[in-house]
Amino acid sequence: MYIKLRFVFAATLAAACVTGLTGCSIPLVGEITQTSVTDAYQTQVNALSSPISDESLVTPKTLTVGLTATSNMAPYVTAAEGNAYQGIDIDLASVLAEQLGLQVKFVNVSSTDALGQDCDIVMNVGKDSASSDFSVVGNYTAAATGFFTKGEVSTVKATDISGKKIGVQSGSATKTMLEGSSLKVVEQEYESLNDAFEGLEKGDVDFVLCDVRPGSALAHTYTDLSFAGTIDSPSFMGIAVLDSNTELKSALDTAYKTVTDAGLQKLINTRWIGSMPSLSEQTKVTDILLNVNKPSTSSNVNTSSTSLPTTSDVNDGSTAGSNAAIL
Template identity: 35%
Template sequence: MRASTQTQRTNLRRGALALACAASLAVLPACSLGPVDLDALMGNGTSVAEAKAAARAARSTTLTADELHTAGTLTVGLLSSESAPLLLSSADEGLDVDVAYALADELGVDCTFVSVTGLSDAYDACDVVMGVRAGDDADTAVAGSYAEDAMALFSRASSGTKATAADLAGKTVGVQAGSVSQRALASAGTQAAEQDFTNLNEAFAALEAGTVDYVLCGAYPGGYLAAVYDGISCVGTLAQPAYLGVGVKAENNTLFSKVLEGMDVISSNGVLDVLRGRWVGGMSRLDTTSVIDGIQQADANVDEQADADAEADADAGTGTEAGTASTSTDAA
């Protein structure tokens, strides 16, 4: 019997932490490390709180008080409609939160969060908003990208495998009943049989057991669940992904430039890869090459974000295991 999903997610997060530590050591100058003080590492030297205080005292920022709602603090908007793994319903954990902290560290400021329902008046309360797509709002400029928005197909396949429409013919695809994914499967011309499930947990359990051949769902909710199973990976998307980045009020050119620079740094130095790995394991970045050959693109390109929001509101704080999804379906 395999370990519980909670245990497996804990192991994944420990692995991600180890990678983060290795990455931080890798960027130190070769002459700066010196002998390792085991007493300090074991807690007999500088405490974590002291180390954080020292790091804050040593950092500098180019952000001015005029550019921020609160001097020295990046106020970050988290969309209340967002779902796991971008944001757990407790609103204090998720990829959005991790990326915001990393960005604030790079900008040399503290970080605080507010919940927002949309972009129209979000900047009255915050400096930036997480999880924004280009074109979501005419008054918002999007800096960088840290996640992809698409409907994706998962199967019992090794990482790097890509499906084709021909592979799906005659196979069984699990979907959440009432979801946008269900409609997209019907319109994509795959010649696959559909099997409905109440939620994604049941669908992925069936995929692991071999009673379905594929599961179709939002890419990141699927990646979040696939990370706790051995041998399940994303094998393609139904349409070209959209990209999620950090929204900044379009007229705030100076702040946008600095946020964009910060996002470029954490993208290039491996920090984003470590954070992403914490939430979706080894799922590769999705791009135009991820699109499954032979799929009817025009029909399949429906509202992936609504699908993701409806299909996976994972919440470790409601008594369910981390990595589980809600039973809600989209109303579209």
């Protein structure tokens, strides 16, 4: 999947221009008058000035951005109208490319093995997965499995959740994690994470347990749902780049710091997931043990109101780590 440069976060880029982050060399479509969009676009691409040589890029004058299965879920990458894509990873990579004086192109990759071959950077890579071959720049999101509930909450303990009805997505890693934990709860399965949050809003369940990232995005669409804590420790995510590509790595480090210091990275996250709390060991619900029970079908699992899917779907959560959401 290749996508031509398309700044879906115009407000952010406009802010970048105003604050002098870049020359904003690539125009918005509305500025093109006497010539075709393609010709005008190519003219601006040819005029780009970047501190990064073409030898350090997979494609000249282009930051080629790899998106893995981790990225291909809300709120990181979602389909929009006109065959475009939007989300945190799209917005952040676009702003970084603009800061680097490059056009941007997105491509699906299976892993960081694609670095230097099919892409220059890979989004949404765990900080703890950095190796002798690549580093992970920045820290723009955190992955964890968390509880969401109705109303505002402060501190939640295992005793507050025990015995309650928990909404989970059928076939998700979250469901397996919950069943293997020390918590004794009543499970309510849903075919989609969207349905689970609708059930929480209606009061059909007391909590929803899911990946905090799509969960925060969905909770953000309601006025009375909030994050209550995680069941596991957070894993922090950044942008992978080859250590051997010293020119790009150094420039990316500088660009990320500039964008972050200007508040644009926070602005992007807020746009998609609202005021998601900073995850840490302190946001983890106390007194919950993981991997203590062998998951199995038991009497505390309630599936009466849903039908279980028979095949995996890209939005069913089974292939997206814990859960996926549709925004």
